[in-house]
Amino acid sequence: MLFNSIDFAVFLPIVFILYWFVTQKNLKYQNFLIVLASYVFYGWWDWRFLSLIVFSTIVDYSIGILLSKEENNRKRIILLWCSIIVNLGFLGFFKYYNFFLDNLITAFTLFGQELNVSSLKIILPVGISFYTFQTLSYTIDVYKKKLTPTKDFIAFSAFVSFFPQLVAGPIERATNLLPQFYTKRKFEYSKAVDGLRQILWGLFKKIVIADNSARFANEFFNNYNDYGGSGLLLGAIFFTFQIYGDFSGYSDIAIGTSRLFGFNLKQNFAFPYFSRDIAEFWRRWHISLSTWFRDYLYIPLGGSRGGTSMKVRNTFIIFIVSGFWHGSNWTFIVWGLLNAIYFLPLLLMNRNRNNIGISAEGKLFAPLKDILNISVTFLLTVIAWVFFRADNISHAINYLSTIFSKSLFSIPEFSNRQLAIETLVLIVFLVVIEWLGRETQYGIEKFGFKWPRSLRLGFYILLICLIFLFIGKEQEFIYFQF
């Protein structure tokens, strides 16, 4: 079920009413309803793949219990590896099987050998990369004794399948989300209103910004031979806002929906395009994934401790794995690699934590230095996104070489100029609102709080009108494919 669909607009109020009016007196019923609703939400797409979630839930729940009873270190490690193999095994098969096979065939061909294996027609289960990482974090935390394993199967099932963040995150840690299923949720008016506000902003980012930017990004990327450098640069910028609007919009809807049901999820995007360097960008972009890799991969590998070679190795590993997590294509690996290259100089010069706070905190305008740094970081990000969006490496290289040609200084030409200008104006609108709200959790969290109430409500109605006027063809969220 898509958040931006009529189905979800019907589904959400029904679950909300059942949750707060029918099951509110009993925690078990509340959790059970969440599991049921989550399975309906997921099964709406393809009920067959529910079995994967159920299987993964049973495996990690059982391993958690066994880990709590087992004191023998060797056996504990075996149990941990069982969980890792099962979870990553599913992920590997569904997501990477054909990629490895195709590359193996290519490698054999290079050496003059023919490998007679044909690839499989595998459907990638929606959200597998997200819930796999979420359940893995549970087992790893239990193994490290940071978390007491749950004995409540329904609560654990609800944690694994919690519908607002099941298919595209944020990837919640068991330490944050699971305990919330142990206590009965009470309805809080301000939390629910805040949730709705965040849903509204998420829908605006997805429907107005991402889907309209997508139209032009697709036009430029799919027909890059027909355009000059300036057009392609514009196409890359459209994609930069498409992916931000799409993914951060999804996170906003997920977090807002969770708040409607009394849950608190962690912030997943903290205005990443206002970052002053790449290190800051990675602290602000897809935070739940970056911190997952930091805690479960980078730090166990040694992190930034040790010599220079160790730092370089770990940086490359984490960025390449992060790229590969996004998809089984070399373009994602190069995207990760490029980000590692951007990041490494900051790490080696010990400047990766220079920009910890918020740019121009408490002020309306940023100093010139910040503006310059934000612009450079944004441009570097745009270049990296070209690899992320391209169909293959040569597509990305050709695209970038056209951008950096003489035609960069020509006037861009494209179809539906009016809609393109409207989309650019709306992007500016988004940037302004997000800049003003950059000290909060999401763009409009406190926006207009000093205004008269009617004016603030008018602003929300304006957003709804913009959503209505700029609905394009219903688009899936990009991150569903990951």
Place this chain on the structure above:
Amino acid sequence: MKAFIKKILVFLIIAILTVVAIAIIPITIIKNQSKFKIDENSTYVVFGHSHPSYAYNDSIIKNFKNLADAGESYFYTYQKVKNIIPNNPQIQTVFIEFTNNQIDSKINEWIWGFEKMSYFLPTYLTFINKEDFSLLYDNNREDLTSCLSIAAKKNIYRTINNDFNIINSIDGYKSTKINKLDEMLEEAKSDTTNYGINYKISESNINYLKKIITFCKAHNKDVFLIRSPQHKDLPVLKNENYYQDIKKKHFKNVTLLDFNSFKLPNTFYVDLDHLNSLGANRFSKMFNNLLINDLLKSKDSKSKINEAIATYSLSK
């Protein structure tokens, strides 16, 4: 909790009313202000999709107005006809392009597919009736929502810009010097459509052609189906048997002016379906000549057309 639901409901009602208002107010204004008036001298008009749009140069054909639009199915032509015919009593003869692709089930996408619906619905939403709207709703309700929003936005712009002359939104004659026939001939080789026993027909499009004819006849117009020249290697021509059957079965009382055998060199085409300006000029001269020589009053229009084709066709 109750206060929350109450306040949210009030807010949603206000929001929905606002959205409905921004959608409905421009529609009402456009309905009252719209103009469908064409040139007073235009007694002949042609409707249809891109084939006639590229074929009939109305600066060559006397008293003729090309009202065709690229990508237009009969569903949208019907909406156009319903408004143009009553507003232009000078029109005596209506030509409706009837080509092989218009019976193909792929044309259904031209009715309720997102691409065409999002292009045509904004222009005709104001004038569409309940029954026609239901057809779109029943076949593609998801994309219809998006198209309604696109229509609302366009209607707002139309109202703000005081642009109520709907005729300006019609393509009409499209002149182009482009020739990409060789490329298209290559592409045609990969056509995998089944034109055999299981060939699928677009019932909806045929149904709307009937409605157009009925409407025009009810307004005392002479109606002719017309088939402008198409390249002989156009894949959809393989449905000719079905095409002729449908003509006989549904439109036996309407004369078909068939120019399909009109031969032109490859350089006179844009692609397999369309004539470029060289082809259009040649064809339009011939057509103008036929009209002057009372083609429409002739009892044997077929031989007149064949004679003209023999005179105007070019082999190389």
